[in-house]
Every structure is written in C-alpha cells, then in structure tokens.
Amino acid sequence: MEKTFERFTLAHGSGGELTSQLLEDGVFKLLQNEYLQKRHDGAVFELSGRLAFTTDSYVVSPLFFPGGCIGDLAVNGTVNDLAMCGARPKFLSLSFILEEGFSKDEFHAILSAIREASATAGVLVVTGDTKVVERGKGDKIFINTSGIGQVHPQAQVDAGNIRPGDRILISGPVASHGMAIMSVREGLAFESQLQSDTAPVHEQVLALLDAFGSDIHFLRDPTRGGVATVLNEIARQTNLGMAITEQQIPLEGQVQSACEMLGLDPLYVANEGIFIAWVSEAVSVAALQQLQALSPPGQQAAIIGKVVTEHPGQVVLQTFIGGRRVVAMPSGEQLPRIC
C-alpha cells in the first residue's frame, strides 16, 4: 500500500521514515542525477581553477506570482549571483524549511519549478536538506540555494576595477519582479499584465566576458532595493560618483503605471532577471550592441550612465525635466519579502 500525505507534519523533518519517503517521492524523483543518487551528506565532484561560491535564502510572499514562484526564483537568484562573479553556474544545493501544515501539492509545484529552472540554467542540484518547524514558526516554505560556478578565464570582475569614465550598462527593463509581487499583494486590476522578470542571466554575462574580457569591470544584479541600492553600494565602495540619466532607464509602460499607482520609485523596486555592468568606455557601445542582439532578454538593454569623480559616494540622476537629484540609499523597508 502506497503511503500518501496531503500536508507536512513535524515527522517529515525527523530524519526518519517520513523524511525518507518525502525525499524519495519528491526531491530525488524530480531532480535525479548521479550526485543525488548517492544519498550522502554531501556531493563530491571534480572542479579546478577559479571557483565562485554564493548563497541566498528565499522568503518571497506570495509563493506563486505572475511569471514564477519561489522555486524558480531560488534557482535563478543563485545562478545570477554566480554570474555576477563572472562564473558559469555548475552545482546548486537546496535546503527547505517547511512549516507544519504546508501543502504537499504546493511543494511539488515548487519542486517542478526548481527542476525546470535548473534544466534551463544548466545547473545540477547535487545536495540538500529538509527541516520542518511547527505551525506559526515559519511561513509555508523558505528555500536556501547555494551554488558553485567556474569563473570565466578572462573574467576580472572586481569593484576595485571600476574607473571614472566607465559606462553603466543595464541588461533590461527595471522593476518588473517587484511590481509583479506587489500586484498580487495589492490585488491590482492589471495584475495579469505584470510579470516577474525572473530568469538566468549567465549566458548574457558569459557572452560579454567572451567578447570583452577584462573590459567588463564589475557586475551586480539589482535585486532587493533595486537599481538605486546597488548603485549606492558601489558608489560608496569605490568612492566614485554614479551619474545616471532617467531618460535612458528602460521601464515598461505597465510597470511604470503600477509604480505610479502605488507611489513607488521604480529605481528602488527589485529585479530578478537583469544585471548592471560597469564596462570601460572603449567597449561600451559594442557591449551594448551585443546585449541587444541577444534578444529578447537584451532588446531593451541600455547605457544608463557613467562613473564620475564628482559627487564621490553618491548617485545623481539627471531627470526628464533636466534637473539633477541625489538618489539616496533607502533607509527603510519599501517591499518586504520580495525575494
């Protein structure tokens, strides 16, 4: 007689019979590969050279949103952090913290999304963990993914390489992920038109590194806190100014409308499928053209500004109407649990 269950209990986190059943029926079946097959405490593989290593925990709410769910977000987010190190993502770990009572059907839908996103990104989930906490001590499901990638041989991605005159490239339109989440939370009427941009960006990054090598000075994906936060971090870290032009920032019409309706500045809204590159001036137009040629993701890529010695540590925006204003580091929380 096959044993089934509808909702998670604490016993699914015990390490015993139910944990085993949960793993065999779900994770191992859906994500099977030679590493998981070993059922060991960790995975062993051969890799050599410069490696990248990253981690992120995902607590997004709601779990399912237009354009994705916590599952593909957890894969793409970690894949993209590896890409930001100039690396080709290779291996992921996957760790769940489940709340007692969470539905098995939703869990399986998330696992399926993880499988699909891993296949798309060309990464293998090779090791994992599952814990269950009591009802009211978690929120359905939290996912941690950590990842290992192989750094591109020509990559010299380091904030210390950013120079005055560098151009600031963005690989696509801003604020899509955050507004997709907000549309569900706020029950906006045009909800169905807003889609998260969650997607892996490493192929675009690796193509840039193939073509331009160490002229790609730095990379960062503007997730939590959006473009404004990333630019502020890098301005501070380099003690250089970031001068950007509002008119150049790609923003889709319905995203802009939603931002206006909710009083949100799209520069502070999270993204999950774009990246910012600081590139030497000499290659910036060619790099832009290459990104744009990788359609559709890069069609709306743009040079949004440059690195300057004026206003060190600050981000300054030239507005549509010709004024200039400082884009500050956000001090509070605009959009909790966006990723």
Added chain:
Amino acid sequence: MEKTFERFTLAHGSGGELTSQLLEDGVFKLLQNEYLQKRHDGAVFELSGRLAFTTDSYVVSPLFFPGGCIGDLAVNGTVNDLAMCGARPKFLSLSFILEEGFSKDEFHAILSAIREASATAGVLVVTGDTKVVERGKGDKIFINTSGIGQVHPQAQVDAGNIRPGDRILISGPVASHGMAIMSVREGLAFESQLQSDTAPVHEQVLALLDAFGSDIHFLRDPTRGGVATVLNEIARQTNLGMAITEQQIPLEGQVQSACEMLGLDPLYVANEGIFIAWVSEAVSVAALQQLQALSPPGQQAAIIGKVVTEHPGQVVLQTFIGGRRVVAMPSGEQLPRIC
C-alpha cells in the same frame, strides 16, 4: 552620531541602509577575511581536484543550550557533513532568516559563536545573506550553512564500498546533543550536567584516511534520528544487515539516566560531534586504537557491530540480556527541531 538598534525590523532585510549597517557592524566585523572584504554577491577562490559540497539549515530550539548554540551547531554540522565525504572543510556560506523583533544581542552572541567555531574548525565564512520576515512568520533565527571541502586524496567513501564483514565504528558516546536540548526543554534537574557534543570531527576523519585510506569504506554522522536512523538508511541502501551489540555502544551515565527519565531510546537521539565509520575488518582494531588515541574526543570510541548478509536491509541489536531485536527506522517525530 552612531545609529544603534536593539531588535531587528523588516528594514534590516531590505537591502538598504539598515541591511548595510547590520552587515558592517556585525558579520563583516566579526568574520572579516579577504573574501568577505569584497562585499560581492559571491566569493571567488582557487581550488582544484575532488571537492565536496553540502548544505544544512538549522532551526534548533532553544537557540542556546548546554554546550553550544545554533551558531556553533551551524558551523560544526556543515563541517562534519564535509568530513563525512572524506573532505577537509575549507569554505562556508552563511545565510540568516531573522524574525522581526529578534534581539541584536542574541544575534551577536550567535555571530561570536560562529566566529569561534569557524576558527576552531579552520574554515572561512566567505559569503552570506540575510533576510528578515514578519513577527510570527519565523522563529527568532534560522541559519543555513553550506560548505565546500577538499576531498582527501586517498578517500574512497561510498556506501557502495561497504562489504559483509566490515566493522561498524563509532567515534564517541551517543545521544549527548539531543539530551542536552531535551534537558532544557523539559527543565530537567540535572540539566547542567548534560552537554551537547557539538564539535568538528574532520581531524579525526582525516587522520583515519591518512592511515587507512580506502579501507575506510563509508562515513556518516548520526545527527537527526540518531544512530538507529543512520544504520537503517545504510542497511536499506546497501541491502546488507547491520548487526550491533548494545553492550558496545558508548553511553554516558547521566545521558542514560535522562533517556530513561524521558522514555527515550538513546539510539534514536541526535548527536552532533560523533561519526560512524564502516571499515574493513583487517584495519578495524588499528582504526579503533587510532581514534581512541585522539583523546578526549575518541576515548570512548568503540566497534559497535558489523555488516552481515543476514537480515538484509535491517538493523538487529543484540541486547544486554542476550536477546535480539530489530531496531526499526523511526516513523514519527521523537524530538522536533533538534538541529
């Protein structure tokens, strides 16, 4: 004016000013090294050869217990999973899910424990992440640590290498971690005498591999679900029998008393500082002696049984009084949130 705070707010997870402050004041200050120094989305380092990769999320409750806290548990647990792959632990990632309202003082105490445990184990925390969830959607703090290690050149650790006749070694007394946690939860009078065994075991493992190489067939640390669960898993996976002798299983007096008082079988109680090794018969006594020589951790190491072709897939215990009973895989949850 220096900004301070007593308790976490959602804004500490925003990616903005407060996240930055939190990281600079805490994680980066306490754990500083050349990799964290980069403040990037991931860490880049050189490593070559066979690598081990593992992940675990820690949800232990209470956070502080005799002998340790969630911080050193999260370091040692992942260090030990790497050791179970026959690897020397090298790099850790560290990801926090904090509940709004969690105290900064407790957080700093946990960070200090992480720093100390990392230094003891000789690993570097090189990348991390912090999320904050609303009050009532988490439980103070959950920690994920993932880790990368370098596999010992002579290691051939694979459940597929276990053979009938192999001896089953245990590196120290059982059930200490679980009973330390339970003593706090249940307010037992002898609470102060029960200490978690949380500790890194990789030096013991690497010494065994140095001396006995591929005669060390398999390794597993009996955490959640204890010795009984691990032996059952391996019996099933190999389709061999595990025959163990109650009299040989090292168990400290006060742990035994606590188990009896609470009606718990020590074979099912979690451990965090011991491991089980399946070794070829030929080297088993020498391996035991070597473990015992590595005092204090190994003083109570013991050969607790052997691998047999009888009762395939099952664990059978020869009891003190001479009887034999099957030690089943646990089906329910005995001790939730023990790690």
